[in-house]
Amino acid sequence: MYVAVKLDKEKCIGCKMCIFVCPEANVIAFLPESKKIMVNDARCKGCGLCVVACPKDALTLDNN
Secondary structure, three states: OOEEEEEOOOOOOOOOHHHHHOOOOOOEEEEOOOOEEEEOOOOOOOOOHHHHHOOOOOEEEEEO
């Protein structure tokens, strides 16, 4: 089963907590122009640390 993180862009406040806790390099990126994040689904291991760290519940684990 493949598990990846999905982002609700409406809820994201750009706090970057998800980036700080992610153990994988280049999975989550901050986009300064929109002040939101972007998730690279292909690199995500589905650990869920970012989901727990998000104060606005903008991230969820998704079974594909």
